[in-house]
Amino acid sequence: MADAKVLxxxxxxxxxxxxxxxxxxxTGAGGGSGGRGDGSAAPVSALPGxxxxxxxxxxxxxxxxxxxxxxxxxxxxxxxxxxxxxRIAGGLAFLRRRVTGDYExxxxxxxxxxxxxxxMSALRPLAxxxxxxxxxxxxxxxAEGGALIVANHSGTLPLDGLMLQxxxxxxxxxxxxxxxxxxxxxxxxxxxxxxxxxxxxxxxxAEDAQRLLETGEIVGVMxxxxxxxxxxxxxxxxxxxxxxxxxxxxxxxxxxxxxxxSIVGAEEIxxxxxxxxxxxxxxxxxxxxxxxTFPWLGPLGALPLPTKWTIQFGEPIPTDGYPQExxxxxxxxxxxTDQVREQIQHTLYKLLVQRRSVFF
Numbered sequence: 001m002a003d004a005k006v007l008x009x010x011x012x013x014x015x016x017x018x019x020x021x022x023x024x025x026x027t028g029a030g031g032g033s034g035g036r037g038d039g040s041a042a043p044v045s046a047l048p049g050x051x052x053x054x055x056x057x058x059x060x061x062x063x064x065x066x067x068x069x070x071x072x073x074x075x076x077x078x079x080x081x082x083x084x085x086x087r088i089a090g091g092l093a094f095l096r097r098r099v100t101g102d103y104e105x106x107x108x109x110x111x112x113x114x115x116x117x118x119x120m121s122a123l124r125p126l127a128x129x130x131x132x133x134x135x136x137x138x139x140x141x142x143a144e145g146g147a148l149i150v151a152n153h154s155g156t157l158p159l160d161g162l163m164l165q166x167x168x169x170x171x172x173x174x175x176x177x178x179x180x181x182x183x184x185x186x187x188x189x190x191x192x193x194x195x196x197x198x199x200x201x202x203x204x205x206a207e208d209a210q211r212l213l214e215t216g217e218i219v220g221v222m223x224x225x226x227x228x229x230x231x232x233x234x235x236x237x238x239x240x241x242x243x244x245x246x247x248x249x250x251x252x253x254x255x256x257x258x259x260x261x262s263i264v265g266a267e268e269i270x271x272x273x274x275x276x277x278x279x280x281x282x283x284x285x286x287x288x289x290x291x292x293t294f295p296w297l298g299p300l301g302a303l304p305l306p307t308k309w310t311i312q313f314g315e316p317i318p319t320d321g322y323p324q325e326x327x328x329x330x331x332x333x334x335x336x337t338d339q340v341r342e343q344i345q346h347t348l349y350k351l352l353v354q355r356r357s358v359f360f
Contacts, residue, residue, distance in 0.1 A: 108208070109197035119199050120169055127166040130306055131265060135171045137313035140259055143174045146213035147316065148251045149220045150340050151261035152239055152348065153228035156270035156289045159304065160263050164220060165199070167311045179212050180220045206250050213254035221247045230287040236267035237352060239345050245333035252327040257316035260340050262347035265309030268358050270294070307358050310351050314343050
């Protein structure tokens with residue numbers, strides 16, 4: 001079987017897409033609160049053989065146990081104001097829209113509702129509990145308008161891209177969504193292809209990237225590609241070549257800022273100590289990793305190590321001050337590409353010095 005073909009970022013390909021429709025934003029349902037009247041109660045006479053209590057304690061003030069269950073008959077496991085009922089009703093409504101097709105996607109196939117309610121919910125425990133991702137510099141991502149996030153790539157499997165997507169979505173005050181540019185291999189794999197498009201990702205070509213940036217989207221690119229994600233463990237945190245600077249040219253055309261991003265922790269989840277190149281060629285993969293646990297432990301060896309991650313976004317590099325023809329200047333593209341690469345590499349070294357342990 002032929003080797004997997006990696007399409008260069010600079011390719012100018014067209015895509016036929018359907019009409020773009022505005023995506024609906026999911027809003028949470030707020031719970032209502034009931035009030036009591038201030039009328040005085042009628043006198044209560046004691047039953048035979050009993051005594052009246054001394055005095056009823058006043059109801060708690062707002063913020064002082066007002067949300068506590070009142071009385072032994074209240075089930076503390078049931079959320080107030082019909083919380084479980086709302087969740088069940090919302091889940092059933094979501095399933096009905098899936099079955100009937102009453103949901104919206106954009107021209108790239110991005111399904112906002114599915115991404116926020118299902119995909120992000122599935123990835124969030126992995127980011128928060130397993131890898132314990134710490135996010136720094138999120139304020140460097142603009143609150144509105146397009147921006148290009150350029151990050152290092154590592155980890156044998158592309159989990160760093162997914163964790164980057166969760167970090168932007170969950171930590172940015174404006175709830176911004178990251179649209180990653182992926183190699184063509186991603187869109188040739190069954191199931192993965194559909195999930196990637198539903199999550200808002202698209203093929204790594206200049207045309208799609210520019211269209212997303214010009215419409216105000218946050219676009220993510222990892223210029224190292226397979227060279228970065230498939231490098232041996234001995235070369236961890238050493239950035240590979242960033243290609244011909246196609247991402248810089250796209251940012252210049254769209255006049256979008258470039259935000260360097262450094263990810264520490266992904267290199268150690270699958271320590272790649274070997275590469276079965278013959279098997280990789282037979283399967284059509286760019287590499288076939290051999291780690292201390294895979295393939296020796298079978299499916300269990302595919303479980304990533306629970307390393308501690310840090311994702312830091314650097315100060316944005318503006319591009320709107322350059323003339324329109326700057327996108328065709330090879331020297332300028334080389335200089336900006338080198339500037340982005342050096343900033344990411346310097347931040348990686350700084351984070352590694354500050355790290356106490358791989359796992360803590």
